[in-house]
Amino acid sequence: MKARYLTTAAAAALALAGLATAANAAGKWDGGDDLATSPLECGMGPAAPAAPMKYDGGQPTNAADKAGKEIVVVDVPKLIGIGYFNATAKGIQDAAKDIGNVKAKTDGPTEAKIDEQIKFIDNYITSGVDGILFAANDPVAIAPVLKKALSKGIHVVGYDANSTPDAREWFVNQSPFNGIAKSMVDAMAKETGEDGSFAIVTSTFTTPNQARWIAEMQAYAAKCHPKLNWLETVEAQEDNNLSFNQATTLINKHGDKLKGIFGMTSVATPASAEAVTKAGQCGKVAVVGLATPNAMKPYVHSDCVKSVVLWNPIDLGYAATYVMRAAVDGKLKPGDTSVDAGKLGKLNVINGSEILLGAPYIFDKANIDKFDF
Incomplete structure (x- = not known):
């Protein structure tokens, strides 16, 4: 290592x-890292289905019963102010609007520095939120502060870049x-x-x-x-x-x-x-x-x-917000195989505690002007 x-x-x-x-x-x-690789088949052949895995995420301790009630969620990405995370933040706001009982904001460092990201998350643990969304700058270094959030009864969902699994409930994997x-x-x-x-x-x-x-x-x-x-x-x-x-x-x-x-x-x-x-x-x-x-x-x-x-980062933020809402409502539990993600439909659970957004998308000269993010 x-x-x-x-x-x-x-x-x-x-x-x-x-x-x-x-x-x-x-x-x-x-x-x-020390994880095994699993290269797909050459050419256009279909991927072999992954074997089911036991849930390996963490769980909040004594979380307040907010099922069906308004929740306050903060999104702390790797950094703010770049197009990619502007797009995920838009997806989060779009989902909050569609769901109706989620108040969400994006806040974080202006540089991709893990120490700064940890400070932002710790401050929101202190000030009090119902849920934290994150994209990790470092999977191991961020784990203690996320575990602290779980210990305080705060729901934790990752997207884009994971932490160690036991430091969050779910991770939305873009592809x-x-x-x-x-x-x-x-x-x-x-x-x-x-x-x-x-x-x-x-x-x-x-x-x-x-x-x-x-x-x-x-x-x-x-x-x-x-x-x-x-x-x-x-x-x-x-x-x-x-x-x-x-x-x-x-x-x-x-x-x-x-x-x-x-x-x-x-x-x-x-x-x-x-x-x-x-x-x-x-x-x-x-x-x-x-x-x-x-x-x-x-x-x-x-x-x-x-x-x-x-992938579409707007959809990634959108999916993460629906996963957060489902986790709070008890509609997404360890062992479940799918989750409803609003306009994105049902998304599959893979690798125990990951939600799969979908296959990567190829932008080229023929289609790139159809997208604005």
């Missing part, structure tokens, strides 16, 4: 030393980690060729969802695109300037060898596309990543980016 906490410079040094230079290199990605991995790697192989060399710009090696996506990408690439060459992975926080600079450094460092960049965040992907554009490398360096359509429209329309992988 200690390798998860390597600095960007150290990770780059390891990559240059040949310890993680290929997608099918022996051992795990240096930033990975299976292996599904995101398959979509990303297949798109990169299509654009660079089966033997293309790529690099990754992520936020931090400890950000839970990104760490899992990358681990699954490595496993899927080894299985289905074994000749893809993984150059290195660099950190850029959730910072636009740093993401642009890191992508520019990758372009300059690897030259003609670099055929593609994966952006693992809604900040890193457009910043990487801008770096490729400024370097005059459109058509030579593919950019494949997770981002909101509005941020990527200029690059898609200029043909610098062919496709963008994401």
